[in-house]
Amino acid sequence: MDNVNPLHNILLYVDGSESSVLAARMAITMAKVYGSNLRVMYVVNESLLNELLKAKIFVKVEKMDYERDIEDDAKRYLNYVKKLAEGKGVQLDTVLRKGVVYEEVLREVKEYGADLVIQGELGEVQSLKDSFYEEGERILRKVSCPVMVVRGKEKIESIFEAL
Amino acid sequence: MKLTDHITPECIKTDLIAEDKDEVIEELVETLSNSVECCDADVILHAVMERENEGSTGLEKGVAIPHAKCEKVDRLRIVIGISREGIDFDSQDGKPSRIFFLMIAPPSEAGPHVQAIAKIVKMASIEGVIEKLIKAGNAEKVLEIIDNVENGG
Numbered sequence: 001m002d003n004v005n006p007l008h009n010i011l012l013y014v015d016g017s018e019s020s021v022l023a024a025r026m027a028i029t030m031a032k033v034y035g036s037n038l039r040v041m042y043v044v045n046e047s048l049l050n051e052l053l054k055a056k057i058f059v060k061v062e063k064m065d066y067e068r069d070i071e072d073d074a075k076r077y078l079n080y081v082k083k084l085a086e087g088k089g090v091q092l093d094t095v096l097r098k099g100v101v102y103e104e105v106l107r108e109v110k111e112y113g114a115d116l117v118i119q120g121e122l123g124e125v126q127s128l129k130d131s132f133y134e135e136g137e138r139i140l141r142k143v144s145c146p147v148m149v150v151r152g153k154e155k156i157e158s159i160f161e162a163l
Numbered sequence: 164m165k166l167t168d169h170i171t172p173e174c175i176k177t178d179l180i181a182e183d184k185d186e187v188i189e190e191l192v193e194t195l196s197n198s199v200e201c202c203d204a205d206v207i208l209h210a211v212m213e214r215e216n217e218g219s220t221g222l223e224k225g226v227a228i229p230h231a232k233c234e235k236v237d238r239l240r241i242v243i244g245i246s247r248e249g250i251d252f253d254s255q256d257g258k259p260s261r262i263f264f265l266m267i268a269p270p271s272e273a274g275p276h277v278q279a280i281a282k283i284v285k286m287a288s289i290e291g292v293i294e295k296l297i298k299a300g301n302a303e304k305v306l307e308i309i310d311n312v313e314n315g316g
């Protein structure tokens with residue numbers, strides 16, 4: 001048992017939010033401490049864009065335009081997390097997908113063989129799950145491996161700084 | 164992403180004086196430019212009008228979500244305007260629009276922008292919320308109603 005790393009592959013899910021940055025710091029810390037492989041993924045929420053198109057809130061060209069902007073933003077964000085990891089001597093690989101967020105995360109967990117998913121804090125909505133999307137919560141409920149939801153900004157920042 | 168993080172009381176107007184579509188967009192943009200220093204009203208107005216010319220953002224049940232991307236705002240900004248009389252906004256159900264959510268964001272905030280639009284659409288679909296907002300009477304009450312909805316109240 002001593003030779004088995006229970007956290008061989010860590011999957012970090014980010015969405016560009018501030019809580020994602022915190023989750024990234026925690027994931028980088030854990031990857032370094034446990035010698036784990038780290039993969040960071042961002043999912044462009046294509047299903048949401050399609051819903052807005054269907055509801056005629058977006059026109060077609062506009063939907064494509066937003067999708068491209070979000071994709072560009074995602075690339076910048078993934079690159080930022082990569083630089084953050086490299087600064088601590090941790091190597092990671094990045095994955096950018098499009099689709100239904102939790103479905104893409106579930107697929108990645110399977111393909112990557114993730115032992116742990118790390119994500120940022122969940123939204124505050126408690127009782128309107130059907131009305132408000134909370135992708136983080138869907139991941140938490142559906143994913144087949146352990147999930148770490150990161151909160152505690154000061155604590156994590158101090159751990160990360162000391163790393 | 165919380166809607167209330169992007170709405171200030173100064174960006175809520177519960178007694179719009181506009182009487183037509185162009186006027187209401189102008190009034191919403193003016194409300195924004197009066198409350199946010201770092202924005203260019205003319206550029207924003209042009210962006211919103213241009214988007215509106217592609218297709219109306221007037222939805223059903225008295226709700227309209229005029230929106231555009233624009234470099235001239237620092238971050239996602241939401242302005243709420245309420246017209247008790249209602250304004251013809253070429254809505255999907257042909258009825259006058261009574262509550263307007265103007266949403267402007269720079270291209271670099273496309274993600275939060277889309278999330279915010281989706282949240283407003285979902286909020287509008289909850290029975291009674293739009294009526295409550297229209298009857299709110301003041302900015303603080305509008306914010307309180309949105310905050311309650313976001314927190315599951």
